[in-house]
Amino acid sequence: MNFDDTPQEAAFRAEAKAWIAANAPKQYEDELRKASLGRVALKGANILEVAKAWQKKKADAGWACLHWPKEYGGRGASPIERVIWQQEEGPFGRLSSMFIIGHGMCGPTMMAFAGEEQKRKYLPPLASGEKIWCQLFSEPAGGSDVAGLRTRAEKHGDEWVINGQKIWTSGAHYSDYGILLTRTDPDVAKHKGLTMFFLDMKSPGVEVRPIKQASGASDFNEVYFTDVRIPDTQRLGNVNDGWNVSLTTLMNERMSIGAGVATGFPELFDFCNSLMLEDGPAIENRAVRSKLANWAVKASGLKYTSMRAISALSRGERPGPENSIGKLVAGSMIQDVATYALDLQGAAGALSGPEDAEVAGKFQAMLLRAPGTRVEGGTDEIMRNIIAERVLGLPGDIRVDKDVPFNKIPTKGRA
Amino acid sequence: MNFDFSDEQKQMRDEARKFLSEQCPPKAVREVLDGKAPYDKSLWKGLAEMGFLGVAIPEQFGGAGAGHLELCVIAEEMGRALAPVPFSSTVYLAAEAILIAGSDAQKQKWLPKIASGDAIGTLALFEGKGNPSPKAVKVTANGGVLNGVKKPVADGAIADFAVVAARTGSSGRESDISLFIVDLKGAGVEVKPLTNIDLTRGQAEITFKDAKAEPLGAAGEGWSVITQVLDRAAVLTAFEQVGGADRALEMGRDYALDRIAFGRPIGSFQAVKHMLADMYVSATLARSNCYYGAWALSTNAGELPEAAAAARISATQAFQHCAKNNIQVHGGMGFTWEFDCHMYYRRANAVALGLGSLSYWEDALIDRMRKKNAA
Numbered sequence: 017m018n019f020d021d022t023p024q025e026a027a028f029r030a031e032a033k034a035w036i037a038a039n040a041p042k043q044y045e046d047e048l049r050k051a052s053l054g055r056v057a058l059k060g061a062n063i064l065e066v067a068k069a070w071q072k073k074k075a076d077a078g079w080a081c082l083h084w085p086k087e088y089g090g091r092g093a094s095p096i097e098r099v100i101w102q103q104e105e106g107p108f109g110r111l112s113s114m115f116i117i118g119h120g121m122c123g124p125t126m127m128a129f130a131g132e133e134q135k136r137k138y139l140p141p142l143a144s145g146e147k148i149w150c151q152l153f154s155e156p157a158g159g160s161d162v163a164g165l166r167t168r169a170e171k172h173g174d175e176w177v178i179n180g181q182k183i184w185t186s187g188a189h190y191s192d193y194g195i196l197l198t199r200t201d202p203d204v205a206k207h208k209g210l211t212m213f214f215l216d217m218k219s220p221g222v223e224v225r226p227i228k229q230a231s232g233a234s235d236f237n238e239v240y241f242t243d244v245r246i247p248d249t250q251r252l253g254n255v256n257d258g259w260n261v262s263l264t265t266l267m268n269e270r271m272s273i274g275a276g277v278a279t280g281f282p283e284l285f286d287f288c289n290s291l292m293l294e295d296g297p298a299i300e301n302r303a304v305r306s307k308l309a310n311w312a313v314k315a316s317g318l319k320y321t322s323m324r325a326i327s328a329l330s331r332g333e334r335p336g337p338e339n340s341i342g343k344l345v346a347g348s349m350i351q352d353v354a355t356y357a358l359d360l361q362g363a364a365g366a367l368s369g370p371e372d373a374e375v376a377g378k379f380q381a382m383l384l385r386a387p388g389t390r391v392e393g394g395t396d397e398i399m400r401n402i403i404a405e406r407v408l409g410l411p412g413d414i415r416v417d418k419d420v421p422f423n424k425i426p427t428k429g430r431a
Numbered sequence: 432m433n434f435d436f437s438d439e440q441k442q443m444r445d446e447a448r449k450f451l452s453e454q455c456p457p458k459a460v461r462e463v464l465d466g467k468a469p470y471d472k473s474l475w476k477g478l479a480e481m482g483f484l485g486v487a488i489p490e491q492f493g494g495a496g497a498g499h500l501e502l503c504v505i506a507e508e509m510g511r512a513l514a515p516v517p518f519s520s521t522v523y524l525a526a527e528a529i530l531i532a533g534s535d536a537q538k539q540k541w542l543p544k545i546a547s548g549d550a551i552g553t554l555a556l557f558e559g560k561g562n563p564s565p566k567a568v569k570v571t572a573n574g575g576v577l578n579g580v581k582k583p584v585a586d587g588a589i590a591d592f593a594v595v596a597a598r599t600g601s602s603g604r605e606s607d608i609s610l611f612i613v614d615l616k617g618a619g620v621e622v623k624p625l626t627n628i629d630l631t632r633g634q635a636e637i638t639f640k641d642a643k644a645e646p647l648g649a650a651g652e653g654w655s656v657i658t659q660v661l662d663r664a665a666v667l668t669a670f671e672q673v674g675g676a677d678r679a680l681e682m683g684r685d686y687a688l689d690r691i692a693f694g695r696p697i698g699s700f701q702a703v704k705h706m707l708a709d710m711y712v713s714a715t716l717a718r719s720n721c722y723y724g725a726w727a728l729s730t731n732a733g734e735l736p737e738a739a740a741a742a743r744i745s746a747t748q749a750f751q752h753c754a755k756n757n758i759q760v761h762g763g764m765g766f767t768w769e770f771d772c773h774m775y776y777r778r779a780n781a782v783a784l785g786l787g788s789l790s791y792w793e794d795a796l797i798d799r800m801r802k803k804n805a806a
Contacts, residue, residue, distance in 0.1 A: 404698075
């Protein structure tokens with residue numbers, strides 16, 4: 017049992033470290049380090065431009081999409097090398113947030129289902145950040161039940177005509193391309209009538225509207241499709257096999273390993289170290305200490321769970337199912353941590369203006385963003401189902417709509 | 432990086448599991464539960480023959496000289512099987528205290544007997560309610576004899592000797608406390624078994640009346656040794672707790688797959704699935720904290736105090752959580768004497784207290800994190 021690199025890993029780490037030291041945009045390091053949660057913004061600079069410049073620089077030197085094959089813009093690196101890169105990239109990795117969906121989900125789907133010519137055309141600029149991709153799956157009628165989606169694709173000659181609406185699309189407003197899951201046959205059971213495409217987000221008939229979230233911010237979009245035409249050559253996988261294609265997309269999403277999930281604990285611990293309560297420093301209060309200790313062991317438990325997964329990668333094995341707990345634990349923890357940080361401030365905890373609020377309003381922002389964390393990318397309930405079914409081997413839910421033609425499934429609860 | 436046990440260590444875990452599944456099935460645990468024996472003597476002998484009692488004791492003192500990572504994997508299996516033997520008292524507490532503070536002669540005298548299963552040891556620390564604290568130690572040591580009462584003492588009624596924390600000064604500082612080894616079969620020692628919630632592990636009250644005591648370690652160093660012993664025992668006990676948590680989770684999972692209600696396995700209901708998923712989450716967080724504790728213990732790292740507290744808290748919570756919800760998954764059957772669920776529930780809640788309760792370790796963890804932060 018040890019935390020030491022193998023000689024090859026150490027050599028890779030040294031090379032990565034040296035290149036990052038010589039090339040990273042250090043003028044933003046402090047701001048990126050402090051922007052520990054939620055959206056990253058830079059004062060006096062356009063975050064998108066800074067991020068694209070860093071990604072391009074990495075790509076030119078062979079440090080982009082490390083795990084992708086070289087011919088598609090990657091490095092052909094091993095999974096453990098990818099983790100080492102993430103560790104060394106540190107705060108500059110936050111500049112990758114707008115590329116995560118493209119690199120983690122769209123790219124691997126293209127690699128599995130697009131033609132060779134398309135792969136050579138579209139993947140390198142995706143790897144280098146010159147083109148940004150988004151993923152168009154969720155709909156107002158299909159969130160956790162993504163196979164309940166209704167956006168229609170109808171064949172007209174060599175083209176498909178798309179009509180419908182997507183929702184919760186991260187980055188649609190700055191994306192160049194997207195992968196799109198549609199319904200091509202409503203007369204069969206819901207999983208059996210879906211088809212996947214990729215499309216140019218500048219296509220006529222695509223309209224992107226930002227969603228104003230409960231937090232007041234806008235990180236996501238609605239995307240409307242009105243008679244949007246997609247050539248059949250941009251179909252991914254067979255007609256009506258889109259469900260299997262989408263499973264490939266989702267299974268390729270292993271970004272959480274090594275990247276670490278935000279729990280809010282380090283921020284709360286620092287806060288309690290400096291906060292004075294009526295009867296002395298918060299950190300010396302028994303009740304505060306008990307709360308902190310409980311969160312501390314969750315945060316460390318997640319950290320070392322991730323280390324175990326990295327160890328499996330280092331041995332050349334697939335990580336076990338342990339890592340599936342990360343989002344579930346961190347999501348509700350960050351909400352509880354934020355609630356408690358405000359509680360410690362009494363009535364003043366409600367103030368959220370950066371000039372009045374403690375720690376520039378960090379915990380108030382965390383509190384308002386947290387409900388989304390527990391929903392996006394799989395709700396807490398879906399995550400528990402996944403653990404129960406795939407890890408513990410418990411039976412799946414009884415699905416009453418499994419064998420019903422999609423257009424016969426009820427669409428309303430109370431009439 | 433290999434933040435995992437080696438193949439040899441995993442093999443040892445498999446061996447221990449196989450041995451315990453044969454020698455320590457629930458039926459054997461029930462012999463002690465039902466009061467037919469104070470502990471499982473033949474299992475104790477068997478553990479000695481397997482080399483498990485002395486796995487972390489150096490060869491020169493009659494042990495296998497393997498190390499603490501090996502002891503961690505065995506501890507996990509002991510917890511999983513609810514082994515009704517004085518393993519933790521003897522191996523994690525008494526042997527560790529002697530390894531840390533004992534003279535060469537004391538090591539020669541006691542460690543080979545521990546490894547061979549011929550001596551059961553324990554740590555006599557507590558004196559009534561409360562968590563570990565030098566202030567709570569009232570038993571006095573004067574002129575080579577002890578006077579006072581210790582309770583509860585884990586496995587005190589079956590132990591041959593105890594490492595006893597006693598007061599040798601009155602300055603109000605930690606340096607008032609020193610350690611002694613006492614032969615519990617000797618004159619001036621009265622032992623009274625006490626009933627406790629875990630019927631598979633005994634507790635006792637020990638009264639010393641001018642009982643002969645031999646100093647262990649330097650005078651005034653007792654509390655420093657106690658702190659080290661508790662940290663080391665916290666990691667090892669946490670592995671027992673993780674073993675127990677995993678077994679309780681498995682029992683719940685298996686029952687949920689087999690039990691039919693409302694025309695379907697109860698494991699297909701989300702209320703039950705989600706309860707089991709949350710048990711898995713607790714057990715996984717605890718296991719990962721334990722691995723860090725194992726690393727710190729085996730390398731004697733400066734991080735050990737913090738890692739031990741985190742492992743202790745996390746594993747205590749996990750075992751309690753899994754044991755109580757295992758009964759809940761079982762419904763009414765889980766509340767019968769006949770089903771084994773209550774044995775895990777009893778153990779989970781008793782072992783949560785033995786080295787100091789959760790609040791003690793929560794406090795310790797934050798203290799230790801603050802120290803690191805300030806450094």
